Ligand SMILES: Cc1cc2nc3c(=O)[nH]c(=O)nc-3n(C[C@H](O)[C@H](O)[C@H](O)COP(=O)(O)OP(=O)(O)OC[C@H]3O[C@@H](n4cnc5c(N)ncnc54)[C@H](O)[C@@H]3O)c2cc1C
């Protein structure tokens with residue numbers, strides 16, 4: 001029987017994909033298998049064991065030295081080899097930056113059609129249908145792939161990892177040896193990001209800040225508002241581009257997709273690439289000095305005015321709550 | 322340093338409307354892809370730092386998009402030459418077909434030391450095209466570069482990936498995609514806009530690249546493309562800032578999203 005093959009360099013994303021694959025497999029008449037790649041046997045063993053425990057059977061493990069650094073061209077070769085060995089007709093990748101880069105390259109090598117950044121996976125008329133944002137996030141495009149092998153890169157945190165168990169749980173880990181070319185891209189340096197990591201996707205309240213903020217020195221103003229609201233601080237891509245805030249605080253198409261109880265947008269124009277990340281918010285509140293800002297079209301509650309007056313007034317009011 | 326920059330023509334999404342959940346694209350003007358402008362800027366800086374070479378903007382037609390005007394803009398921004406692949410067979414194609422046409426055109430107009438892309442196109446934002454072209458041309462690939470330097474033989478890039486920042490090096494030729502923070506794209510000067518009309522533009526049909534309609538037939542089918550339903554309350558509070566703040570906080574408390 002043909003297989004769904006799951007791969008992500010992120011262990012938690014790979015487990016989510018196995019969860020998704022277990023839901024889809026019976027409808028597609030496929031089995032679920034997974035791949036783990038890395039230069040170190042020690043690092044891959046734990047990931048393989050977890051995937052096997054969650055029902056991927058078998059888990060293909062490749063630990064060739066060329067995989068050091070996970071160069072996309074080398075990972076492509078290794079996965080193409082495993083796709084053949086596994087008889088996979090569907091490949092699910094995690095749509096992290098690395099996975100998104102991998103998707104097109106692997107699909108090209110396999111002569112396959114590909115969908116990246118999928119936010120939904122369903123089976124309709126026996127076909128796998130992947131939904132993804134299109135037109136900057138204004139619409140959701142639902143697509144099927146017509147090639148014998150289908151490659152889909154799925155956004156992290158869309159599916160649940162699910163419980164351990166499933167067919168053949170814990171059964172087979174298969175060591176794969178493949179002839180891989182040495183990576184042409186060398187990792188000269190890899191350093192962790194500074195600042196506290198934040199998980200906006202899980203935040204209950206978020207204050208989002210945009211270019212209405214005139215300068216970096218004014219950030220404490222909005223930090224005070226976020227603190228008073230018990231909210232996480234987030235931003236538009238512009239502020240991250242300026243280096244004022246870390247990439248993981250971006251909300252939108254190329255950042256976090258959030259679903260808070262409350263999203264307060266301060267000095268944000270409301271372009272679709274940003275608002276796609278707050279469509280699932282329960283209540284959206286808006287502070288903007290331009291009454292025609294597109295952001296107001298998404299507002300449950302809004303105030304037209306200068307954030308430099310309104311933010312301190314909000315902080316003041318919250319003290320008496 | 323000879324650099325190919327892949328430039329896509331996109332609808333201006335800020336001028337697009339949604340009616341009955343469907344995007345209305347008629348009469349929406351076209352423009353050079355946002356991130357493709359960053360890629361062009363990066364190419365011009367690398368060319369100038371190297372002291373010689375050429376920057377060639379390469380595009381593939383997609384339906385009735387005004388690719389010739391976009392190429393004129395790319396030339397006005399500073400590209401030295403433009404290469405256009407235009408063929409009716411591409412109208413129904415997808416990223417796989419576009420990548421075949423791009424790889425063919427780059428191969429024919431080259432050789433190049435570097436092929437630059439945006440990390441995603443303004444409308445589709447799939448990121449597939451660069452990876453497919455890199456695979457077709459057998460090039461090493463660096464995605465999401467936020468800085469780029471070249472010594473002539475070696476390219477050095479920095480990129481931000483999830484939890485870490487990476488510095489990477491590869492020998493040229495290579496394929497690279499850029500993110501928007503890599504630079505601030507220049508606005509074309511009047512002088513360069515005038516000069517753009519005189520720069521060389523080469524056009525290919527699929528046949529010139531040993532491709533045909535079957536080769537670029539789509540690998541995917543679209544079932545629907547609709548906006549998600551949104552219903553919001555649209556309540557605005559007027560008055561002095563203190564009164565507005567009072568009203569807004571009260572509303573949030575009443576919604577149960579604030580306070581106890
Ligand atoms: C491929 C692609 C992907 C993208 N991905 C993302 C993404 O994931 N996330 C994202 O956010 N963006 C993304 N963008 C960028 C997006 O298109 C917008 O450029 C960006 O969101 C705009 O940010 P902004 O609202 O901060 O700035 P602007 O659009 O400049 O808006 C600033 C707003 O502040 C208001 N303002 C100014 N001064 C004041 C004041 N004193 N008081 C109150 N209001 C004031 C103005 O009226 C204006 O509405 C992407 C773009 C592309 C092309």
Ligand SMILES: Nc1ncnc2c1ncn2[C@@H]1O[C@H](COP(=O)(O)O)[C@@H](O)[C@H]1O
Nearest residue numbers: 327328381438439441442447448449450
């Ligand atoms: N039709 C096209 N012509 C030229 N370049 C393109 C075309 N489509 C995509 N590209 C390039 O590929 C990048 C990523 O596009 P995409 O894969 O559609 O997200 C763009 O930023 C362009 O550099």
